Amino acid sequence: MNHLILSTRGAVATVTLNRPEVRNAFNDEVIAELTHAFTDLGQREDVRCIVLAAAGTAFCAGADLNWMKRMAGYTHAQNVEDAAALAEMLRVLYRCPKPTIARVQGDVYAGGTGLVAACDIAVSADTATYCLSETKLGLIPATISPYVIRAMGARAAHRWFLTAERFSASEAHRIGLVHELVAAEALDAAVDGIAQALVQAGPQAVKASKALVQDVAGREIEPKLIARTVQGIADIRVSDEGREGIQSFLGKRKPSWLAD
Secondary structure: OOOEEEEEEOOEEEEEEOOHHHOOOEOHHHHHHHHHHHHHHHHOOOOOEEEEEEOOOEEEOOEOHHHHHHHOOOOHHHHHHHHHHHHHHHHHHHOOOOOEEEEEOOEEEOHHHHHHHHOOEEEEEOOOEEEOOHHHHOOOOOOOHHHHHHHHOHHHHHHHHHHOOEEEHHHHHHOOOOOEEEOHHHHHHHHHHHHHHHHHOOHHHHHHHHHHHHHHOOOOOOHHHHHHHHHHHHHHHOOHHHHHHHHHHHOOOOOHHHOO
């Protein structure tokens, strides 16, 4: 990895964007590395939670300027191919089997907002600033839109997508893009607390719960959806982990996934 730092502590893996000199802006190389990192970590049995962090003062400034200069000369077909790589990276992050936490220590611009929105949980320093700046450049936040709109809602997206205004961390929290705001010095403790809560839970239950949210959100409550939820709880109850979880609770002991 040339642009990322990968580390693990216990069952928690951290992927750190490490291009502080360009405010962690991404290009095609960073996109490929992120895709590979989350694909690999999502398959590792020893990893129970993944934190997406960044070095330096900014979390992610969106697209790298040199990459944008190259894109300016792309054909339509090349632009489709380039955008598809970004879309696939976001999909891999969003669909990663392991729960993900965005640790937002600094400013988030454009495509960086997509990274935050594609994570399951986002914790932000209260000093961070957010901006969906694409329309200022005559562009649109198309590739990140499925994730950002899910996170902040369509009503908020109408303003922030269209105006390209900067907005505060408190506004990001109010509209649901961010789950928790903390002082910068408390960021690591807040992220670690959430990570440990995820590690304490049943790994298969966490994976299934993540899929449940993604599958159920926004769907009409009708017989097919209800049948899917009935089947889901029945399946997990008879699974090895489900049986162990219930038996350990009734027996007042730690479940096997927490055993020393």
